[in-house]
Amino acid sequence: MSNAMRNSPYANAGIVAQVHPSDLADYQKHGVLAGLRFQQDVERMAHNGLFAPAQRLVDFVQARASASLPATSYLPGVASASLHDLLPPFISRSLQAAFVQFDKKMHGYLSAEAVILAVESRTSSPVRIPRRSDTLQHIQLARLYPCGEGAGYAGGITSSAIDGVNCAGKIVGEQ
Numbered sequence: 001m002s003n004a005m006r007n008s009p010y011a012n013a014g015i016v017a018q019v020h021p022s023d024l025a026d027y028q029k030h031g032v033l034a035g036l037r038f039q040q041d042v043e044r045m046a047h048n049g050l051f052a053p054a055q056r057l058v059d060f061v062q063a064r065a066s067a068s069l070p071a072t073s074y075l076p077g078v079a080s081a082s083l084h085d086l087l088p089p090f091i092s093r094s095l096q097a098a099f100v101q102f103d104k105k106m107h108g109y110l111s112a113e114a115v116i117l118a119v120e121s122r123t124s125s126p127v128r129i130p131r132r133s134d135t136l137q138h139i140q141l142a143r144l145y146p147c148g149e150g151a152g153y154a155g156g157i158t159s160s161a162i163d164g165v166n167c168a169g170k171i172v173g174e175q
Ligand SMILES: Cc1cc2nc3c(=O)[nH]c(=O)nc-3n(C[C@H](O)[C@H](O)[C@H](O)COP(=O)(O)OP(=O)(O)OC[C@H]3O[C@@H](n4cnc5c(N)ncnc54)[C@H](O)[C@@H]3O)c2cc1C
Pocket: 147, 148, 149, 150, 154, 155, 156, 157, 158, 160, 161, 164
């Protein structure tokens, strides 16, 4: 992690957990906004004033509270919390399993110095604007091309770029 001089003592990374429509059974009453409501609930669970809930990575994996926390680059500050209880269980379980695997591939990843903060919830859009798979146009509005991350078809730079290229190709083909 580098603010300017590439001399920060920290290495920062965001870890993304998958959420499938089948994980949102309890939110179906919210219809197409089910994912948005789920996102709001996750954010509420992690809200702790200005401080971010945090836990040592090894403690998170072993589902025990952290008695102390190392310094982090998160300026408002952190407060010890049991993230394995704060996060929805299907997300906690997948992250706990993933960190063990990460450490097998990158020895030292699962260290006493590593700390996780919750929660960064704005990754992919929780809502998808429907489109035809053949023309990539909206299912009701001709020549409207829902595209990229905001429309729910990508998450991140590369998948957004690819979706943009695909939609642009369809638009050019229409003309
Ligand atoms: C701080 C940060 C860090 C990130 N880091 C990474 C990373 O390391 N790796 C990674 O893969 N992804 C990262 N992302 C995510 C990545 O930036 C997005 O997934 C990607 O940019 C989405 O591309 P997009 O083309 O779908 O949307 P955008 O890039 O959001 O493009 C949408 C465009 O539409 C324009 N627009 C909006 N409304 C209108 C309107 N009414 N009329 C005309 N134009 C409009 C906007 O100005 C914008 O230019 C990061 C995002 C943020 C915010």
